[in-house]
Amino acid sequence: MNVLLVEDEDTVAEVVMEAMKSWGQKVVWVTSKKEAAAKIAESYFDMVLLDIMLPDGYGYEIIPDIKRARPDVNIITMTGYNTLEMERTVRSYGITYYLSKPVNLDEFKTIVDHIEGKRVKEAETHG
Numbered sequence: 001m002n003v004l005l006v007e008d009e010d011t012v013a014e015v016v017m018e019a020m021k022s023w024g025q026k027v028v029w030v031t032s033k034k035e036a037a038a039k040i041a042e043s044y045f046d047m048v049l050l051d052i053m054l055p056d057g058y059g060y061e062i063i064p065d066i067k068r069a070r071p072d073v074n075i076i077t078m079t080g081y082n083t084l085e086m087e088r089t090v091r092s093y094g095i096t097y098y099l100s101k102p103v104n105l106d107e108f109k110t111i112v113d114h115i116e117g118k119r120v121k122e123a124e125t126h127g
Contacts, residue, residue, distance in 0.1 A: 001046040001116055005029045006036040007078075008055050012101065016049065019105050023112060032056045040069050047115055052079035052090060063093040074115045078103060 003020060007013040008031045017027045028043065030036050033056050036048070048066055050059045059077065066073060077090050080101035087098055097111050 001025050001112075002044060003027045004036060004039055004043075004045040004048045006033070006048065006054065006059055007031065007051045008053075009051075012051075012103070015105075016103060016108075019108070020112070023109060025112065033059060033062045037062055037065060040066055045070065045073060047074040047076065047096075047112075050075060050077045052077055052086065053081055060090045060093055060095075063095065067094070076111065 003025050005013060005016060005020075005027050007016065007029065013029050013031075017029060020027050028039060028045075030039055031054070033054055036050070036059075039045075040048070050063070052059045063075060066075060074096040075093075076097040076099060077095050078099040078101055079086065079090075082100045090098055096115065099108065099111075
């Protein structure tokens with residue numbers, strides 16, 4: 001899968017990228033909403049892993065733009081500042097999964113595998 005990682009914390013991004021690459025995913029990393037919007041406009045992604053707290057605002061604010069450009073993209077959000085209100089707000093945007101940081105890599109691998117399996121099934125059905 002082609003994955004866009006939108007994360008401003010280097011340590012988190014490096015751990016997630018290393019794991020995803022070891023699982024066979026191609027990962028492009030950006031650190032802001034502005035960079036994410038530019039990448040989505042120029043490249044195809046199967047999945048967006050989106051941090052909620054970014055230097056230029058809330059990551060979830062770009063979800064409508066992502067969905068307009070790629071209605072079938074899987075969006076996984078993550079945050080270290082989880083509250084019930086935040087989770088409700090973010091889920092209202094129709095995301096695929098909502099994760100709290102620190103990201104549990106075993107749980108995350110299960111999610112990635114599920115999305116990968118779903119993509120393969122859809123390709124077989126429509127192919």
